[in-house]
Amino acid sequence: MTSGLPTTAGELRAAGHRPRGVKAEIRENLLAALREGRDPWPGIVGFDRTVLPQLERALLAGHDVVLLGERGQGKTRLLRTLVGLLDEWTPVIAGAELGEHPLDPITPESKRRAAELGDELPVAWRHRDERFAEKLATPDTSVGDLVGDVDPVKVAQGRSLGDPETIHYGLLPRSHRGVIAVNELPDLAERIQVALLNVMEERDIQIRGYTLRLPLDVLLVATANPEDYTNRGRIITPLKDRFGAEIRTHYPLEIGAEIDLVRQEAELVAEVGDHLLEVIARFVRHLRESSSIDQRSGVSARFAVAAAETVAASALRRSALTGERPAIARPVDLESVPEVLRGKLEFEAGEEGREQEVLTHLLRRSVADTARAAFAGLDLRPLAEVVSNGHPVATGERVRAGDLLGALPEVPVLHEVAARLGAGPKDPAGRIASAVELALESLYLTRRLAKDSDDDRSVYG
Structure with missing residues (x-):
């Protein structure tokens, strides 16, 4: 499927390819679907005049989204259809731990490789299905699961403890240039929700005091049950404030x-x-x-x-x-x-x-x-x-x-x-x-x- 596509950073640059943020990518693909009369939400029933117009406006505005609704209203199913709004194939640095763009590396290792190899930096192509990550928020979820932590194996291999390359990246960094969905967000412990604040506002992460800052490019979407605000947990106020759109779902009206x-x-x-x-x-x-x-x-x-x-x-x-x-x-x-x-x-x-x-x-x-x-x-x-x-x-x-x-x-x-x-x-x-x-x-x-x-x-x- 990817034969004939550029295999090095030089070929990619010569083909006129330019890095594009995931929210801009979704916006352009959504607009193309609306102009052509294609259904951007296959398999979604009963939301045509209510939820979907609101979601489309939020995506066009580049907002992170939280869907509020009772169980069984299709919230997760709706979020999974966002994959269809991504480009079918996107270039990444071959062998890199994160899905970094060959012309815009963000980790120390990828920056070093790009400087050493120049136009010969190898390029791989990732399918859009690999750019969607889903996490069920459970009380035992840790900051390391979401953001990352020090990898003792890498330290044991001889790297110093202060070396940024000793970090094992969590789910959020690994979703770079993709979509990450957090189901039942209020179930996430409040101290863990705090770890999402930087990702949503400054678009970077900090791990255990490291000076490493990764300018992440992610679309963060989440689901929640309205009762969860007073029942099992709640979304902390600073995190709610960082979501650009809060959309209520419902059961079929007809x-x-x-x-x-x-x-x-x-x-x-x-x-x-x-x-x-x-x-x-x-x-x-x-x-x-x-x-x-x-x-x-x-x-x-x-x-x-x-x-x-x-x-x-x-x-x-x-x-x-x-x-x-x-x-x-x-x-x-x-x-x-x-x-x-x-x-x-x-x-x-x-x-x-x-x-x-x-x-x-x-x-x-x-x-x-x-x-x-x-x-x-x-x-x-x-x-x-x-x-x-x-x-x-x-x-x-x-x-x-x-x-x-x-x-x-x-x-x-x-x-x-x-x-x-x-x-x-x-x-x-x-x-x-x-x-x-x-x-x-x-x-x-x-x-x-x-x-x-x-x-x-x-x-x-």
């Missing part, structure tokens, strides 16, 4: 965005129709609005993804038990969500013992809302009359789609129900049965049908 996010992120082992993903999206929305759920903890987007994967797994299990192919999810598979994922939620103290009841109630509301939207204007009374007058319909984890449909006589409304959810006469029986079952569940929730359930079987009648 049901469609939540569905798109789940469809993008979930690894589904069976077919899950859009109407079931809509139920899950509405369920998550109700959870985020419920007074029974601790909203300070939030309901992560990972919950919706895990719910969709659980529904798909339930369909795959039913397929194995019944021999039905292909595996297609039906509303009955939604019943597994509260039982499996209850532990991913934090409930308010007064709700102890009612967790299952709360989740079941909100899931039924979500099914009713989805069915009301899907079947708006469609008269389901003929279906209710058929079931009530001697054609009970059974469903469950051991009931095949064909058996569910075979329990019903030919009724025109069934074709309309299937068509509303995108299922045609030639589609697999599981796809049609999923639509019909949603209509039956809707009739039960609106009290136009009864439903008797035992361990693994429910009968509408």
